[in-house]
Amino acid sequence: MNESLIHCRKLAKHYRKGAQTVTPLRDIDLDVATGEFLALMGPSGSGKTTLLNLVAGIDSPSEGTLRVCGEDITQLSRNRLARWRAHHVGYIFQLYHLVPVLTAFENVELPLLLDDMPRRVRREQVEATLAQVGLEDRMHHYPRELSGGQEQRVAIARALVASPELLVADEPTGDLDREAGRAILNLLEELCTEHGKTIVMVTHDPHAAESAHKVLHLEKGQLLKPEEVNHAG
Amino acid sequence: MLAKAMRLVALAVKQLVRHPVRTILTLFGVASGMFLFTTVQTMQTSLDKVTQQRAADTTLVVYRENRFCPETSRLPEYYLNEIRAIDGVREVIPIKITVNNCGASLDVITFRGVPSERLARYAPEIGVIDGSYEDWENRDDGALVGKLLAQKRGLAPGDAFEAAGVRVTVSGIIDSPLPQDNSVAYVHLPFLQQASRHGLGVVTQFNVRVETSDDLKRVALAIDERFRSEGEPTTTQPEKAFFARAAGELLSLIGFTRWIGYGAVLAVVGLIANAVLLVVRGRVRENAILQTIGFPGGAIGFVVVAEGTVLAFAGTLVGVGLAMAFLSWRGLTFGNEGQTLALAPQASVLFSGMLLSLVLGLIASLGPAWVAMRRPIVDSLRS
Numbered sequence: 001m002n003e004s005l006i007h008c009r010k011l012a013k014h015y016r017k018g019a020q021t022v023t024p025l026r027d028i029d030l031d032v033a034t035g036e037f038l039a040l041m042g043p044s045g046s047g048k049t050t051l052l053n054l055v056a057g058i059d060s061p062s063e064g065t066l067r068v069c070g071e072d073i074t075q076l077s078r079n080r081l082a083r084w085r086a087h088h089v090g091y092i093f094q095l096y097h098l099v100p101v102l103t104a105f106e107n108v109e110l111p112l113l114l115d116d117m118p119r120r121v122r123r124e125q126v127e128a129t130l131a132q133v134g135l136e137d138r139m140h141h142y143p144r145e146l147s148g149g150q151e152q153r154v155a156i157a158r159a160l161v162a163s164p165e166l167l168v169a170d171e172p173t174g175d176l177d178r179e180a181g182r183a184i185l186n187l188l189e190e191l192c193t194e195h196g197k198t199i200v201m202v203t204h205d206p207h208a209a210e211s212a213h214k215v216l217h218l219e220k221g222q223l224l225k226p227e228e229v230n231h232a233g
Numbered sequence: 234m235l236a237k238a239m240r241l242v243a244l245a246v247k248q249l250v251r252h253p254v255r256t257i258l259t260l261f262g263v264a265s266g267m268f269l270f271t272t273v274q275t276m277q278t279s280l281d282k283v284t285q286q287r288a289a290d291t292t293l294v295v296y297r298e299n300r301f302c303p304e305t306s307r308l309p310e311y312y313l314n315e316i317r318a319i320d321g322v323r324e325v326i327p328i329k330i331t332v333n334n335c336g337a338s339l340d341v342i343t344f345r346g347v348p349s350e351r352l353a354r355y356a357p358e359i360g361v362i363d364g365s366y367e368d369w370e371n372r373d374d375g376a377l378v379g380k381l382l383a384q385k386r387g388l389a390p391g392d393a394f395e396a397a398g399v400r401v402t403v404s405g406i407i408d409s410p411l412p413q414d415n416s417v418a419y420v421h422l423p424f425l426q427q428a429s430r431h432g433l434g435v436v437t438q439f440n441v442r443v444e445t446s447d448d449l450k451r452v453a454l455a456i457d458e459r460f461r462s463e464g465e466p467t468t469t470q471p472e473k474a475f476f477a478r479a480a481g482e483l484l485s486l487i488g489f490t491r492w493i494g495y496g497a498v499l500a501v502v503g504l505i506a507n508a509v510l511l512v513v514r515g516r517v518r519e520n521a522i523l524q525t526i527g528f529p530g531g532a533i534g535f536v537v538v539a540e541g542t543v544l545a546f547a548g549t550l551v552g553v554g555l556a557m558a559f560l561s562w563r564g565l566t567f568g569n570e571g572q573t574l575a576l577a578p579q580a581s582v583l584f585s586g587m588l589l590s591l592v593l594g595l596i597a598s599l600g601p602a603w604v605a606m607r608r609p610i611v612d613s614l615r616s
């Protein structure tokens with residue numbers, strides 16, 4: 001088997017809250033293979049977002065080893081980590097988080113602004129990515145002129161445009177109606193199966209989790225073993 | 234590198250343009266402050282120009298001893314030949330001055346009566362930009378009007394106007410590198426003498442050009458020495474020192490406005506800093522998103538600084554532009570004891586204003602930029 005795209009051992013995260021230490025995540029051993037679609041489930045506050053943030057390189061672990069896309073990202077400086085994120089990870093949020101004063105095109109263009117490429121190449125790449133999520137006719141709309149489902153597609157295009165291997169999504173359908181949610185899940189599945197993206201998706205929704213190849217459960221900051229899940233279910 | 238910076242500046246500009254109300258309000262404030270600053274600064278530099286001695290200065294003013302108002306300074310016109318005979322003197326011109334207002338005033342009209350045959354020789358730098366010099370030479374009541382005065386009064390060749398009981402006809406509009414020339418009206422000496430109750434043969438002052446600036450002191454002493462025991466003794470000073478003394482309190486008044494200018498600049502810094510800080514506060518999550526998708530902290534800070542600087546620059550452009558337009562339209566002239574200080578827009582003030590705005594924008598936005606770029610991403614996302 002190839003090296004996993006995500007590899008963590010004994011991963012833990014502590015926060016200091018005054019004199020107290022909170023540990024939203026501990027003892028995480030996790031391997032995600034390239035091309036895999038993993039769903040993370042668990043009750044609110046179980047540490048799902050915290051784990052996703054560590055994997056995406058926007059937070060740093062307190063303990064343990066963490067290799068993502070072949071890099072020990074715990075060792076990178078702030079700036080190197082930012083560059084690493086730009087090239088290797090696309091982050092999809094529950095609430096889309098588009099920049100409101102930028103059009104769909106301009107939002108998707110954002111990650112490319114830091115790379116030196118001819119303007120024409122950049123435009124083509126943005127247009128192709130928007131077409132890939134089915135929004136070629138909404139390029140010059142502002143977020144407020146789009147539906148929730150469309151906004152989430154723009155956000156997915158933004159996550160995709162720099163061609164990262166890894167997509168992480170934090171409850172990407174949590175704010176959408178059933179139909180729009182379904183369409184987003186289909187899009188993610190397609191990105192995984194047809195474009196080889198590795199996807200880690202946090203979700204509350206068991207239906208949503210069905211799109212994934214594999215489902216893991218978090219509880220009180222720890223990953224449950226399969227038998228414990230059955231027990232709990 | 235530069236291309237990347239330009240793309241980030243473009244992003245900052247989009248943020249400004251697409252929050253139009255906030256941006257316009259800030260621009261309005263910045264423009265007002267910089268308008269004030271530019272006006273004050275123009276006053277200061279105009280004043281410096283006419284009061285600060287330069288190495289190349291060669292002009293002396295001969296006045297009646299202890300008389301500082303043109304109404305009271307009376308010297309016999311025949312001193313002319315005596316002064317010309319003094320070693321080191323290149324040119325002399327007798328001048329009769331009549332002003333409509335001898336005290337401190339914002340609207341002064343100064344007539345300088347000079348012998349027409351001497352003016353061209355004494356002041357070859359004066360150029361006629363409208364009308365003609367010949368017309369002036371041939372017309373008893375003709376006047377060569379400084380361009381600022383003409384602008385302010387809306388005067389053109391052929392017009393007649395009256396001030397201080399003197400009625401003249403405009404023969405030409407003149408432009409001179411010496412700022413005072415541009416706000417006065419040159420008329421014929423005998424004409425002005427006849428219009429005044431002192432009559433012919435009496436002038437207010439002599440202007441003297443010496444051979445080199447090294448001669449200034451010596452010649453001044455020699456002139457005063459020559460007339461010490463006459464009925465009308467003189468005080469001779471370099472032109473700028475003379476102006477500085479005559480302007481008297483006006484000088485300290487204008488000097489004081491300097492502080493108003495500095496205050497306006499401080500207000501502008503505060504305004505921009507406040508605007509940028511509000512922007513940064515309101516965009517905590519947005520900046521965290523940008524960092525999540527790979528913007529380094531430096532790029533976030535750069536966009537913030539760019540926003541502050543563009544605001545400062547654009548506001549200054551408007552403020553300075555309005556001030557320049559205002560000054561060239563209104564052409565303010567301060568006067569005291571017959572000396573006039575004309576406020577003309579100056580390129581140096583414009584450029585220093587624009588340069589200053591860049592510095593102000595930078596100063597005002599560095600702090601907020603630092604705050605924006607240092608915040609941990611996950612904290613911002615959860616906020």
Ligand SMILES: Nc1ncnc2c1ncn2[C@@H]1O[C@H](COP(=O)(O)OP(=O)(O)O)[C@@H](O)[C@H]1O
Nearest residue numbers: 015017022024043044045046047048049050051
């Ligand atoms: N920056 C932080 N400081 C303190 N506590 C935090 C911080 N981030 C997360 N936590 C805590 O960690 C726990 C897990 O949070 P989170 O990963 O957001 O859970 P989930 O996404 O599963 O709902 C929560 O109890 C939360 O309060």
Ligand SMILES: [Mg+2]
Nearest residue numbers: 048049050170
């Ligand atoms: Mg969460």
